[in-house]
Amino acid sequence: MADREFGFDTLCLHAGHVPDAETGARALPIYQTTSFVFDSADHAASLFNLQTFGNVYSRISNPTVSALEERVAALEGGRAALAAATGMAAQMLALLTLCRNGDHIVAARTLYGGTYSQLATTFAQFAIDVTFVDADDPAAFRRALKPNTKAVYAETLGNPQLNVCDIAAIADVAHGIGVPLVVDNTLASPYLCRPFEHGADIVVHSVTKYLGGHGTTMGGILVESGKFPWDNGNFPQMTEASRGYHGVRFYETFGDFGFTMKARMETMRTLGPTLAPLSAFLLLQGIETLHLRMPRHCESALAVARHLTAHRAVEWVNYPLLEGNRYAKLAQRYLPRGAGGILTFGVRGSAAAGERFIESVQFLSHLANVGDAKSLVIHPASTTHRQLSEDEQRAAGVTPEMIRLSIGLETLDDILWDIDQALENSQR
Amino acid sequence: MPIVDDIAGLRRILARAHVVAVAGLSEHWYRPSYFAAKYLLDHGYRIIPVNPNHTEILGERCYPDVASIPGSVDIVDCFRRANDIPPIAHEAVAKGAKVLWMQIGIRSEEGARIALAGGLDVVMNRCVKIEHARVMGGLHWAGVNTGVISARRHA
Numbered sequence: 153m154a155d156r157e158f159g160f161d162t163l164c165l166h167a168g169h170v171p172d173a174e175t176g177a178r179a180l181p182i183y184q185t186t187s188f189v190f191d192s193a194d195h196a197a198s199l200f201n202l203q204t205f206g207n208v209y210s211r212i213s214n215p216t217v218s219a220l221e222e223r224v225a226a227l228e229g230g231r232a233a234l235a236a237a238t239g240m241a242a243q244m245l246a247l248l249t250l251c252r253n254g255d256h257i258v259a260a261r262t263l264y265g266g267t268y269s270q271l272a273t274t275f276a277q278f279a280i281d282v283t284f285v286d287a288d289d290p291a292a293f294r295r296a297l298k299p300n301t302k303a304v305y306a307e308t309l310g311n312p313q314l315n316v317c318d319i320a321a322i323a324d325v326a327h328g329i330g331v332p333l334v335v336d337n338t339l340a341s342p343y344l345c346r347p348f349e350h351g352a353d354i355v356v357h358s359v360t361k362y363l364g365g366h367g368t369t370m371g372g373i374l375v376e377s378g379k380f381p382w383d384n385g386n387f388p389q390m391t392e393a394s395r396g397y398h399g400v401r402f403y404e405t406f407g408d409f410g411f412t413m414k415a416r417m418e419t420m421r422t423l424g425p426t427l428a429p430l431s432a433f434l435l436l437q438g439i440e441t442l443h444l445r446m447p448r449h450c451e452s453a454l455a456v457a458r459h460l461t462a463h464r465a466v467e468w469v470n471y472p473l474l475e476g477n478r479y480a481k482l483a484q485r486y487l488p489r490g491a492g493g494i495l496t497f498g499v500r501g502s503a504a505a506g507e508r509f510i511e512s513v514q515f516l517s518h519l520a521n522v523g524d525a526k527s528l529v530i531h532p533a534s535t536t537h538r539q540l541s542e543d544e545q546r547a548a549g550v551t552p553e554m555i556r557l558s559i560g561l562e563t564l565d566d567i568l569w570d571i572d573q574a575l576e577n578s579q580r
Numbered sequence: 581m582p583i584v585d586d587i588a589g590l591r592r593i594l595a596r597a598h599v600v601a602v603a604g605l606s607e608h609w610y611r612p613s614y615f616a617a618k619y620l621l622d623h624g625y626r627i628i629p630v631n632p633n634h635t636e637i638l639g640e641r642c643y644p645d646v647a648s649i650p651g652s653v654d655i656v657d658c659f660r661r662a663n664d665i666p667p668i669a670h671e672a673v674a675k676g677a678k679v680l681w682m683q684i685g686i687r688s689e690e691g692a693r694i695a696l697a698g699g700l701d702v703v704m705n706r707c708v709k710i711e712h713a714r715v716m717g718g719l720h721w722a723g724v725n726t727g728v729i730s731a732r733r734h735a
Binding site for chain 1: 585586587588589609610611612615618619622623684707710713718719720721722723724725726727728729730731732733734
């Protein structure tokens with residue numbers, strides 16, 4: 153009898169955790185331990201040789217963290233996952249497993265500011281070169297490819313421009329030269345978009361955002377599809393004897409989860425941005441309600457976007473599923489269940505009015521995060537994108553008057569009330 | 581007997597088996613066949629290497645073919661090309677084995693037909709190590725999506 157294909161909602165609650173044999177504990181135990189005892193010298197040797205699966209040291213794997221990894225892998229429809237301390241760490245682990253000194257990445261110009269800085273500044277220190285291109289133009293990605301390109305990188309939904317990535321078209325560009333497309337799916341979450349279904353090869357998340365959903369806990373994760381042909385000649389580190397892990401050949405030995413094993417046993421083991429077990433537990437508590445929260449985030453964000461469109465103190469509103477939005481068609485294709493909880497708008501009166509708006513909101517929280525159950529607000533030009541020049545800000549889609557809202561789960565009328573009274577104050 | 585491809589069926593096969601003949605087992609520690617055989621040894625199975633070029637692998641006596649193995653065999657696990665599978669399937673039937681297992685990347689419809697006609701279970705295009713770890717526990721710790729959804733205690 154064929155195995156049942158369980159629905160997304162069931163996976164949110166069950167994937168990655170079966171009650172343990174010893175206690176039968178229904179909730180996921182928090183394995184707050186650094187290390188795990190070996191049964192014997194031979195067992196220890198087998199674990200270190202990767203001849204058997206098991207836990208050695210929590211920098212490399214931990215049963216509570218594994219539950220998060222398997223759950224997100226299942227939600228994304230992927231083969232395997234590796235959790236990390238933050239989303240920034242997860243994307244770093246993915247890219248440093250693909251690229252070495254002298255390699256090249258092609259990335260969307262509209263990336264989240266922190267990611268842009270990681271690629272443009274920190275990776276430059278490792279002599280990994282990144283070309284940033286127009287995120288809306290797959291041909292621009294193609295033109296930027298070089299013989300040493302090892303990855304193409306984009307976001308399902310850009311932040312804060314909220315541009316929707318044509319994942320299938322950009323995957324074709326990457327596959328044309330035999331390299332993977334890495335997609336940051338943070339702002340969509342697997343509830344709204346599963347990039348593997350459109351050709352992406354690796355997905356990364358800041359689990360801190362919608363997956364966790366409660367704004368209490370940092371975390372990141374990378375997921376591999378299990379479908380990329382690592383033996384195509386471009387990735388000898390996947391097929392040849394590993395210098396970093398005593399001669400293991402990751403693709404031959406672990407097949408469709410070889411990339412995750414390499415990222416775990418080499419990149420994570422040596423760089424060390426591990427997720428804490430307690431954090432994994434807290435993030436999993438959030439994931440249990442992902443399928444209930446996301447529709448509400450989307451419904452309320454669309455309602456706020458429509459409300460602002462008609463407001464006299466608002467110059468423009470940007471939400472991908474809004475009528476007339478330049479990304480509406482791509483959003484209908486890639487985000488048919490909703491375009492997430494984030495929108496941006498321009499307050500009439502430019503930057504000063506924008507600051508007055510932010511100082512006038514009563515329960516919308518002014519802070520540098522998105523995807524919380526609580527509604528959030530920020531002025532990107534003076535905060536998240538402050539380290540960029542004004543030209544770089546504009547290239548990333550940040551204008552001086554832009555306000556970013558992350559719409560939470562409060563009573564919709566209350567959200568609209570708070571926005572309205574703050575807009576009124578902004579015009580005084 | 582159908583080809584076994586579901587979690588309950590794989591669990592049944594792996595729970596009942598004790599002796600696994602590994603056809604095409606390599607002497608090199610970094611080859612997948614060696615990883616799989618070492619894993620099975622570590623998980624309580626007896627393994628019997630089958631490789632005409634060696635007399636001993638992993639401390640176990642090595643036989644040139646399945647027919648030469650004295651005593652009974654539960655699973656014949658094949659690390660051989662698809663073309664080599666049908667004769668191994670005939671030997672597995674003659675030996676009274678219960679399962680013909682073709683490793684990941686190996687598909688032989690003819691081998692499967694022979695084994696099924698002989699009353700064996702057949703597993704095709706799956707790794708015995710990865711499937712054991714997937715359905716009996718362990719693979720989960722590597723962050724792999726096992727597909728196991730259950731509220732029963734882990735066996």
